[in-house]
Amino acid sequence: MSSYSPIGPVVGIVGAGQLARMSQQPAIALGVELRVLANAPDESAARVIVDTRIGDYRDLADLRSFAKGCDAITFDHEHVPTEHIAALTAEGHAVHPGAEALVHAQDKAVMRERLTAIGAPCPAWRRVSSAEDVAAFAAEHGWPVVLKAVRGGYDGRGVWVCRTQEEAAEAFASGAPLMAEAFVPFERELAVLVARSPHGQGVSYPVVETVQRDGICVEVLAPAPGLDPEQAAEAQRVALQIANELGVTGLLAVEMFQTADGLVVNELAMRPHNSGHWTIEGATTSQFEQHLRAVLDLPLGSPSMTAPVVVMANLLGGDDPDLFSRYEHVMAHDPGIRLHFYGKQVRPGRKIGHVTALGADLETVRARARHAAVYLTTGEYT
Numbered sequence: 001m002s003s004y005s006p007i008g009p010v011v012g013i014v015g016a017g018q019l020a021r022m023s024q025q026p027a028i029a030l031g032v033e034l035r036v037l038a039n040a041p042d043e044s045a046a047r048v049i050v051d052t053r054i055g056d057y058r059d060l061a062d063l064r065s066f067a068k069g070c071d072a073i074t075f076d077h078e079h080v081p082t083e084h085i086a087a088l089t090a091e092g093h094a095v096h097p098g099a100e101a102l103v104h105a106q107d108k109a110v111m112r113e114r115l116t117a118i119g120a121p122c123p124a125w126r127r128v129s130s131a132e133d134v135a136a137f138a139a140e141h142g143w144p145v146v147l148k149a150v151r152g153g154y155d156g157r158g159v160w161v162c163r164t165q166e167e168a169a170e171a172f173a174s175g176a177p178l179m180a181e182a183f184v185p186f187e188r189e190l191a192v193l194v195a196r197s198p199h200g201q202g203v204s205y206p207v208v209e210t211v212q213r214d215g216i217c218v219e220v221l222a223p224a225p226g227l228d229p230e231q232a233a234e235a236q237r238v239a240l241q242i243a244n245e246l247g248v249t250g251l252l253a254v255e256m257f258q259t260a261d262g263l264v265v266n267e268l269a270m271r272p273h274n275s276g277h278w279t280i281e282g283a284t285t286s287q288f289e290q291h292l293r294a295v296l297d298l299p300l301g302s303p304s305m306t307a308p309v310v311v312m313a314n315l316l317g318g319d320d321p322d323l324f325s326r327y328e329h330v331m332a333h334d335p336g337i338r339l340h341f342y343g344k345q346v347r348p349g350r351k352i353g354h355v356t357a358l359g360a361d362l363e364t365v366r367a368r369a370r371h372a373a374v375y376l377t378t379g380e381y382t
Contacts, residue, residue: 013036017045037066074250078271094295107150123184131168145182147162188209191220191275192236193253206303208275283302312356326376336368
């Protein structure tokens, strides 16, 4: 049993990944004490947060023990069983977001049902249980059909773009319950990050463009370049409406497709999000501070940008694990670049950190971020 004695309010974060890790710095400034539930002592956040408890987020007994003494409980990921979250709330713990909201980020079919009901722009979709069901869906909406695992998919995992019934049959071999969506011929991908407090205050960050490669976000451009102001305002309105209708407390990231016919909601995440890492340096209030403010029901901070253009580039692990030896070049080449590492072992394709550049010209700022990211991960110049 830890002898740790907190001074300020305690926020318990279930999960000890990089999102919990990056919450530590704003927590220090706010006088908030963080506690994390980690699977192992070498996880990202466990390396930097004093009050780390080891346990299984799937075990209600572990969650109950972890929750004791916390003023608020929140999440680093969406994988905690919904019924466990409901049980903690019923026992008097302040859990944000609650089970009734978070289920919409855990279960894609439940999300689609609710978003359709509230009038949010969505693609045609249907629950399916066989390749024949997918073929029937395609007869109405055309091929290709996007099949998604109802639960558990992320970063491109659990998503199949099927062009034939035979390809659909291969997706069902995964054994996961699936749903079908009509393929959206999008022009680019956008994301809107909003925050909502328990008493209903809401704020929205500027709409950003996210650049994907192999289903993984590699770059975020803030604000989304060339986006019509009316469409940007509409994207923010939709995201705030979703947060309000679903009763979200904390952050909500709404991933959208921009199409020739307007906006389409793709995915939801109810926590700090990769599309918001740019806010650490690029916004008056970072997404991590904003989330802590929201779950403690404090007044929300300003989401305004600190520079005209901000670009965040993810660092994806490659074959060379020695990123630290390349610090010197990046820092000397561009003293304005900000580096963030997540305390994770380097593995090919794994998100191990990000870099952020700020400035006035998109092309220049983007080139700076790309140069730093490529050199750090490969040792090559761009």
